[in-house]
Amino acid sequence: xxxxxxxxxxxxxxxxxxxxxxxxxxxxxxxxxxSALPIRRLTHRDLTACADLSEDRGWPxxxxxxxxxxxxxxxxxIDDPDGGLVTACVIxxxxxxGSPSLGAIGMVLVAERHSRQGIGRRLMRHVVxxxxxxxxxxxxxxxxxxxxxxxxFKATGRAEMVRGRFRPGNSPSTIATRAATAxxxxxxxxxxxxxxxxxxxxxITRLPAFADQLRVAEDxxxxxxxxxxxxxxxxxxxGPLIARDTETAKALLASLAAxxxxxxxxxxxxxxxxxxxxxKERGLESVAFNAVMTYGITELPxxxxxxxxxxxxxxx
Numbered sequence: 001x002x003x004x005x006x007x008x009x010x011x012x013x014x015x016x017x018x019x020x021x022x023x024x025x026x027x028x029x030x031x032x033x034x035s036a037l038p039i040r041r042l043t044h045r046d047l048t049a050c051a052d053l054s055e056d057r058g059w060p061x062x063x064x065x066x067x068x069x070x071x072x073x074x075x076x077x078i079d080d081p082d083g084g085l086v087t088a089c090v091i092x093x094x095x096x097x098g099s100p101s102l103g104a105i106g107m108v109l110v111a112e113r114h115s116r117q118g119i120g121r122r123l124m125r126h127v128v129x130x131x132x133x134x135x136x137x138x139x140x141x142x143x144x145x146x147x148x149x150x151x152x153f154k155a156t157g158r159a160e161m162v163r164g165r166f167r168p169g170n171s172p173s174t175i176a177t178r179a180a181t182a183x184x185x186x187x188x189x190x191x192x193x194x195x196x197x198x199x200x201x202x203x204i205t206r207l208p209a210f211a212d213q214l215r216v217a218e219d220x221x222x223x224x225x226x227x228x229x230x231x232x233x234x235x236x237x238x239g240p241l242i243a244r245d246t247e248t249a250k251a252l253l254a255s256l257a258a259x260x261x262x263x264x265x266x267x268x269x270x271x272x273x274x275x276x277x278x279x280k281e282r283g284l285e286s287v288a289f290n291a292v293m294t295y296g297i298t299e300l301p302x303x304x305x306x307x308x309x310x311x312x313x314x315x316x
Contacts, residue, residue: 037081037086038078039076039077039078039122039126040076040077040078040079041075041076042070042075042076042088042090043070043075044067044070044071046070046075046085047063047066048063049077049085049088050066050070050075050107051066052084053084053085053087053109054066054107054109056111056112057109057110057111057112059109060232061233062232062233064210064232065230065232065314066107068203068210068312068315069092069107069312069314070090071206072092072206072315073091073093073104073315074090074091074092074093075089075090076088076089076090076091076123076126076127077089077123078119078123080111084111086111086114087108087109087111087114087120088107088108088109088123089106089107089108089109089123089124089127090106090107090315091103091105091131091136092106092203092314092315092316093134094196094198094199094200094203095198095199100131101134101198102134102135102136102197102198102300102301102316103135103136103137104136104137104138104314105124105137105138106138106139106313106314106315108120108123108138108144110123120147121147121151124147124148124151125151128151128152128295133296135295135296135297136295136296137292137293137294137297137300137316138153138292139159139267139291139292139293139310139313139314140153140155140290141288141290142289142291145291145293148293151295152295154293154294154295154298155291155292155293156292156293156298156299156300157270157271157292157299157304158269158290158291159267159268159269159292159310160267160268160270160286160288160289161265161267161286161287161289161290162266162267162268162284162285162286162287163235163265163284163285163287164264164283164284164285165283166253166257166263166264166283166284167283168254168257168258168282169254169282173247173250173251175217175218175219175224175248175251176219176251177215177216177218177251177252177255178216178218179213179214179215179216180214180226182208184216184226185204185205188204188216188223188226189201191223191226191242192226192242194302195242195302195303195306196242196301196302196307196316197300197301197302197303198301198302203311203315204240207228207311210228210230211228211229212236212260213228213229213236213259214227214228215227215255215256217243217244217248217251217252219244224243224244225241225243225244225248225249225251225252226242226252227239227240227242227249227252227256227309228240228256228311229260229264231262232265234262235262235263235264235265236256236260236262236263236265237265237266237312238253238256238264238265238266239266239309239311239312240307240309240310240311241253241266241268241308241309242306243306244306245306246272246274246278249272249308250275253266253275253279266279266284266309267290267309267310267313268308269304269307269308269309271304290313
């Protein structure tokens with residue numbers, strides 16, 4: 001990024017002083033431009049400021065999701081001298097602690113009043129540089145994609161967001177599903193690492209507290225898939241959705257829908273054409289497409305054929 005010169009805003013000082021005296025001098029108080037303000041780590045204490053930033057850009061506040069990301073990931077941001085945040089993002093690292101094998105970037109936001117000044121680019125450059133040689137991934141909106149391409153990210157896939165009230169079909173699934181128990185967690189973690197391609201224990205172990213539902217699918221007593229549904233504003237977001245095959249993914253999704261009265265929302269890998277057609281037949285509608293982008297790798301690790309939907313597009 002080219003060098004950005006800091007601009008100073010001058011504020012006139014107040015006249016005043018001791019009684020009987022008058023001062024006509026003006027004091028110049030430089031206010032640093034956002035391009036000169038320091039980037040710092042965010043913590044859970046910044047949750048409200050992050051939610052305010054989401055709201056500022058016309059996004060839902062999503063405090064529940066911000067809470068997970070700030071706990072399981074690393075937040076970065078720039079403080080606004082006038083209060084709140086100028087910009088923020090979160091990166092969630094996966095793999096061995098201290099030596100991650102993948103980083104997922106999400107929630108990249110710049111306050112409306114500071115947009116189009118190169119601040120998001122500066123924050124992203126900082127985060128990418130800080131990850132060194134660790135491969136990175138993110139989901140990009142059409143608006144955000146040009147910036148990420150400029151930084152070296154390549155589009156390697158697409159996800160379709162669908163939303164709506166799920167209508168159950170006439171023929172129930174023959175695949176057994178049930179609520180997950182504490183005893184299932186070890187098996188879920190092993191399956192998740194196999195399918196996702198790297199360890200994300202620190203995120204998956206938070207699912208029982210974060211999600212409203214965590215369910216598994218079984219075949220002869222063996223877990224062949226799992227899925228969670230968690231609250232986000234007026235919807236239940238389905239994710240992660242990991243399953244042996246499409247029929248198992250359908251069974252898990254239907255079982256989650258049966259246990260909530262909220263509309264469902266999820267982001268499905270477009271290569272899963274059969275599942276996308278099925279959810280649309282049952283009431284969900286296409287909302288948007290995001291590009292799945294990577295940096296440092298040509299494709300995501302793991303087995304995409306069993307990875308139907310991410311936990312959240314902000315964390316992979």
